[in-house]
Amino acid sequence: MTITELSADDIESLCVGATLLGTGGGGDPYIAKLVARQALEKHGPVKVITAEDLPPDAQVLTIAIIGAPTVILEKIPAGTEFTTAVKALSDYLGEAPAAIMPIEVGGLNTLLPIATAAEMGLPVLNADGMRRAFPQIEMTVFTLGGIPAGPMSVADEKGNLCVFETTSNQMAETLARTAVIQLGLANAISCYPMTAGQVAEHAIADSLTYCRDIGRMLESVQRNEEGAWDRFLSETDSHRFFEGKIVDLDRRTTDGFARSTLILHDLHGSDQVMRIEVQNENLIAFVDDEPVITTPNLICLLDHETYEPLTTEAIAYGNRCHVVGMPCAPEWQREGVMELVGPEAFGYDVDYVEMPS
């Protein structure tokens, strides 16, 4: 069943789903959940619409946090920067938005647009550009569809504001990232201004529904309901690749990203070792140096006992977890996807690995 309205009560399942789709990154949705819940309680429910509900030329603007998840966890959003970024971009374009859309349904950027939509009295679009989290602005199905990321705005909570128009979405990422490094690594960004017609053609539809449904299934698992784990895996076409314990964790925040390498030993006592390479998000999982799950498919870590999705910044030595591989949205299956978000896009000399069917 699709979503038509979001109230404070819907936030919990969305948050669980968003944490999973964050594939370790996307920022811990916990803070965004508090922000979204507060906004919905204050301003009332937000209407959830599809692109087809709007006139084709209606203006759609996105909102997101840009930065490093490790920083976002400590530098809590002030709140004002998000409406500031949207209003700055709408002023720049000379057109008011008819709806707010998430760029990524995955991580805190799933819930944050809901709070901004509530504050601005706008509906939120049930669509996005990733249906997972990715670390860079250009890594969207919009880029594959030829939609420019600019004009875009970046705002901080102090009153600093940037607007960029660029010749490529890679340059948009470069300019926004270098600005954000100067502005504290946790800022608001509004980009990919699109008409509703462009959203209908290029976006991943029903992402919020997908996210909430995944969240609900995982909540059933967490409540230990009979058959819930198998149902979760089969309904999402996912597979459990490993059950392991974190034995090493190398974490560094460089070039505006939270990078790390995770090493897991097999919980069942075999000699198998899993290694996961992370750049904000989990990007490649190896078993004994053989890649088994690769971006753009999702690598999700879940606590072995509670089935809580684990984020990059929360993972610690000794954590026991399930490592699940989940196929990315079918909208990614088109020309240019590997150059944009495959292993090579992140500098790994690793071939893409198909998900087992």
Add this chain to the structure above:
Amino acid sequence: MTITELSADDIESLCVGATLLGTGGGGDPYIAKLVARQALEKHGPVKVITAEDLPPDAQVLTIAIIGAPTVILEKIPAGTEFTTAVKALSDYLGEAPAAIMPIEVGGLNTLLPIATAAEMGLPVLNADGMRRAFPQIEMTVFTLGGIPAGPMSVADEKGNLCVFETTSNQMAETLARTAVIQLGLANAISCYPMTAGQVAEHAIADSLTYCRDIGRMLESVQRNEEGAWDRFLSETDSHRFFEGKIVDLDRRTTDGFARSTLILHDLHGSDQVMRIEVQNENLIAFVDDEPVITTPNLICLLDHETYEPLTTEAIAYGNRCHVVGMPCAPEWQREGVMELVGPEAFGYDVDYVEMPS
């Protein structure tokens, strides 16, 4: 005599003066001279006005190249980026400019606004914010007067465009500099949008006249006219501190700046050694490790035989030169000047040295 109109014929003296006021930096005005001459030949003479010639609320916009002089010398401006930057800022402000003003009369940013004014059919203001060159955006008398550098625009020749609004002029510098490092280190910037009333109150007046007059005096010296050198020194309150030969030259382009250290041996055979520290511009001159000229006063190097002003990027091992100290514009003499453009502002643990009277 003040200037009321600039034609292609006036450019030569202005160029000589601008090179001297560049104090080694500000970009070699040679290229800007070609650009300005071509624009004046194509579009006709440019009117030179004072702030008092405009209604007090008239919009004044600046234009300049931002980057590293060493790069600017090799990455020649396309031309289009300058009008693009001005138009982008005027669109952002929602008000067309009534005049173009240089930010710095010193280096190529003296002549470049003349070309842009010619292309846009606008007058140029006989005023600026430095009456010399400085390496950073916030280093203006405007900052001392509390005028914000933003909103400001940065454009490249390819179609990339940034607009910044910042909470301080230091942050304006930081954001523009990091963007420019990504955009090729030689870009167009329009900043310090002001009303004519603000220009009248805060700018250094008659800078273009000063620059042209200095240029003419130096041309007399170059033609070996009787008493011209002494007249140049006395009319500018300048002093020759050293006659030396460049015996060492350490040059590096880091953090978006051209930095170097010059070592000169006394031409007259004494043991005295002069060292000059450079960050785009010549900032501090030492004789035997004692500072003798310090920023914001001007340290100008002139070829020993031809009296051509020498730029940082043109100086070479073996050059023989006069080192002249010239007092900065009196508008700098106010509270906050040392923190903004004194030796400490550039990280030197050196006290300001008064010019000899």
